[in-house]
Amino acid sequence: MDAAVPQGAVLATAAEIRFKGRRGPVQALAPTDLALAPGSFTALIGPSGCGKSTLLNAIAGFAPLAGGRVTVDDAPVRGPSPAVGVVFQQYALFPWFTARGNVEFALKRLGLSREARRAQAEEALAEVGLAGRGDAYPGQLSGGMKQRVALARTLAARPKVLLMDEPFGALDAQTRAAMHELLLRIWSTHRTTVLFVTHDVDEALVLADRVHVMATNPGRIVETLELGDRAARAVAEVGPEYLAHRNRIMALLRHAPAGDEM
Amino acid sequence: MIRMLGRIGRVPLALAGAVLLWWGASALPGVNPIFLPSPPLVAAAFRELLADGTLLSDLRISLGRAAIGFSIGAVLGVLVGLLTARTRLVGHAVTPMLMLLRPIPAIALVPLAIVWFGIGEGSKHFVIAYTVFLAVWLGTHHGAASVAGTYIRASRSLGAGHLREFFEVVVPAAAPHIVAGLRMGAALAFLSLVAAELTGASSGIGFRIQEARQFMQTDVMFVNLILLGVLGATLDAIFVAISRRLVHWEVM
Numbered sequence: 001m002d003a004a005v006p007q008g009a010v011l012a013t014a015a016e017i018r019f020k021g022r023r024g025p026v027q028a029l030a031p032t033d034l035a036l037a038p039g040s041f042t043a044l045i046g047p048s049g050c051g052k053s054t055l056l057n058a059i060a061g062f063a064p065l066a067g068g069r070v071t072v073d074d075a076p077v078r079g080p081s082p083a084v085g086v087v088f089q090q091y092a093l094f095p096w097f098t099a100r101g102n103v104e105f106a107l108k109r110l111g112l113s114r115e116a117r118r119a120q121a122e123e124a125l126a127e128v129g130l131a132g133r134g135d136a137y138p139g140q141l142s143g144g145m146k147q148r149v150a151l152a153r154t155l156a157a158r159p160k161v162l163l164m165d166e167p168f169g170a171l172d173a174q175t176r177a178a179m180h181e182l183l184l185r186i187w188s189t190h191r192t193t194v195l196f197v198t199h200d201v202d203e204a205l206v207l208a209d210r211v212h213v214m215a216t217n218p219g220r221i222v223e224t225l226e227l228g229d230r231a232a233r234a235v236a237e238v239g240p241e242y243l244a245h246r247n248r249i250m251a252l253l254r255h256a257p258a259g260d261e262m
Numbered sequence: 263m264i265r266m267l268g269r270i271g272r273v274p275l276a277l278a279g280a281v282l283l284w285w286g287a288s289a290l291p292g293v294n295p296i297f298l299p300s301p302p303l304v305a306a307a308f309r310e311l312l313a314d315g316t317l318l319s320d321l322r323i324s325l326g327r328a329a330i331g332f333s334i335g336a337v338l339g340v341l342v343g344l345l346t347a348r349t350r351l352v353g354h355a356v357t358p359m360l361m362l363l364r365p366i367p368a369i370a371l372v373p374l375a376i377v378w379f380g381i382g383e384g385s386k387h388f389v390i391a392y393t394v395f396l397a398v399w400l401g402t403h404h405g406a407a408s409v410a411g412t413y414i415r416a417s418r419s420l421g422a423g424h425l426r427e428f429f430e431v432v433v434p435a436a437a438p439h440i441v442a443g444l445r446m447g448a449a450l451a452f453l454s455l456v457a458a459e460l461t462g463a464s465s466g467i468g469f470r471i472q473e474a475r476q477f478m479q480t481d482v483m484f485v486n487l488i489l490l491g492v493l494g495a496t497l498d499a500i501f502v503a504i505s506r507r508l509v510h511w512e513v514m
Contacts, residue, residue, distance in 0.1 A: 082419065084419060092413060094416075105422065157419075
């Protein structure tokens with residue numbers, strides 16, 4: 001896709017979020033700047049309570065800002081919108097719909113004919129490796145397959161930005177590695193802007209081009225790492241550069257005071 | 263051994279055991295058959311009621327009343343429950359009143375229902391509909407008010423409007439609770455049916471029990487009591503089977 005105007009630019013300027021706590025408001029996210037270039041892959045990493053999900057929720061339009069602004073392609077975020085797709089850690093699939101029904105839910109706003117919608121849903125499921133599984137209900141699928149359906153559903157809505165909130169946190173290591181491969185393959189064809197929240201250092205290093213490390217009290221970004229050329233990294237795999245990045249992030253996470261919720 | 267009999271075999275066996283105990287108790291010396299009629303006596307009464315048509319006509323009338331009352335109460339309960347759970351204004355205005363009405367037993371309403379709707383069918387339908395309504399309302403309200411936030415978030419970020427969010431997310435997400443409310447309502451419909459028929463009725467299973475008391479026909483009482491038990495248990499089993507299919511994703 002060679003869109004003349006690159007789409008999916010996210011800009012957060014002094015975005016701040018407060019929650020009502022038992023003893024007055026709690027600053028979940030200190031005023032934070034974040035820029036996601038169209039088609040980029042960015043990871044947010046940090047201990048629990050560092051506000052990484054909060055920042056993601058602000059971009060998704062789920063959490064109102066206490067200050068600052070968040071825009072997607074220069075339009076301020078006022079609430080959830082299909083331009084910004086979200087993949088949740090707990091899948092959030094509708095158990096009363098089949099896998100295909102879940103994907104079709106995202107397609108309904110496009111005003112397609114019933115046949116076209118069904119065909120597109122099948123196509124989306126095939127893209128995530130679930131061809132022919134459209135009639136299965138989420139309850140009949142494994143965790144990895146559920147997250148594949150969720151990914152197909154979110155992409156079917158044709159988002160310009162894809163937000164992923166620890167999407168593979170509940171999966172075993174092997175399934176997780178397969179999902180990484182799938183996600184990168186899909187990202188290389190769709191080229192949506194991806195923001196990926198994780199607490200797994202290796203996951204961030206394998207997937208992203210840029211990693212923001214966050215800390216708690218208050219939630220904020222403390223350091224940004226540019227990981228460099230993706231093709232070279234793929235060849236080198238776990239080379240000296242990878243280890244240097246890994247050590248740096250581990251050091252930052254160690255020094256950060258541990259969050260109180262987990 | 264118990265396992266080998268399976269689910270199907272266990273139920274008749276347990277019932278047969280209960281009948282044997284009853285038979286034994288009724289055969290004890292000094293037990294007056296007026297107080298505890300033996301199973302053959304009750305079976306004879308059953309055949310008699312069946313032959314003269316009383317039983318079937320009572321059954322038809324009572325089931326008709328229960329069905330009409332249940333339908334009215336269930337439809338209203340689901341509608342009002344969805345409203346009180348999903349619209350703040352209606353919720354704040356109506357919920358406290360319903361919470362206050364909920365503990366009032368159906369029997370206590372029968373005299374008022376007779377004053378309002380007369381001795382005819384209206385008062386029976388009202389009492390049944392009222393009890394069913396409150397049970398169904400509570401289930402629906404609870405279900406629709408506790409829809410998981412991630413479902414709503416997912417629905418909105420997938421571009422669904424308010425109508426689609428309501429019918430394709432809120433209602434199915436609340437469905438397991440709605441179905442539980444309907445099941446409770448069906449059981450309560452039976453309770454309030456008999457309550458309404460015990461006073462101010464001239465037909466129906468409840469009336470027949472009351473009438474049998476005046477003539478000391480305990481065998482007739484037993485026939486109708488067993489009938490109520492079998493009817494209630496059968497309806498509940500049918501209800502469970504239907505709801506298993508209706509909300510198949512929910513483990514019940």
